[in-house]
Amino acid sequence: MYSVEIYGRIRRAVLVEGKSERAVAREFGVARETVRKMLRYAVPPGYRRKEPPKRPKLxxxxxxxxxxxxxxxxxxxxxxxxxxxxxxxxxxxxxxxxxxxxxxxxxxxxxxxxxxMFVPLTHAAGTAQADFGEALVLVGGEERKAHYFAIDLPHSDDCFVRAFPAETTEAFLEGHVQAFAYFGGVPTTILYDNTKLAVARILGDGTRQKTRAFSELQSHYLFAEKFGRPAKGNDKGKVEGLDV
Structure with a gap:
């Protein structure tokens, strides 16, 4: 079974970069039918829910x-x-x-x-920078530390910020979904630091082994990722410098 990361790379090659199924099959060494299956599913079918989550109240x-x-x-x-x-x-x-x-x-x-469905692939939505930060907030008259997720679009100077109780995988994923809804589309490339929410480990040659949750997010929304240099927060100057 192919990994979620391979699903994402193949899906992006066809759906975003515009390569043919034949060319992608040859590039990745898989059958054309395998490519077609990957275009139908964002993650390997064996890991998909058999039924969508129930919403009993709705x-x-x-x-x-x-x-x-x-x-x-x-x-x-x-x-x-x-x-x-x-x-x-x-x-x-x-x-x-x-x-x-x-x-x-x-x-x-x-x-x-x-x-x-209508994000124009021929007109790049642009690059973005994403990060978690901390801020002191007043809750019921008491000062508390809050975690916030931010995605900044340097070109348009637009920014999405959402506070969460903790810096968790669930908050990381939900932050992306809400940001994309706010922007009305998905950036073509997003720059991150080497957060463990996205990077499981950095290999000896500098290659990032991404977490499964992040790979699934990418495979669904088809954006490319870039990672800053380890311990170099200034690589994301815009989002690092947010005043919240």
């Missing part, structure tokens, strides 16, 4: 939400539903009794999936 209303979002495609952007408006309609018209957050999260994810 499940009966997913079809309603999807129908609203599909109908919105026929209307100007300013006339489309916000997550809050969808939530209000679910409660008023469809006896929905759940919370707003789960509706907002689903709408955001569905909108991002739609946007991903």
């Amino acid at each position: 499940g009966p209303w997913l079809g309603v939400i999807d129908a609203i979002l599909e109908d919105d495609k026929n209307h100007p952007k300013k006339q489309r539903h916000t997550a809050k408006r969808i939530f209000e309609r679910l409660r008023a018209e469809h006896a929905y009794t759940g919370g707003y957050t789960i509706v907002k999260d689903y709408v955001r994810a569905a909108t991002l999936r739609c946007r991903e």
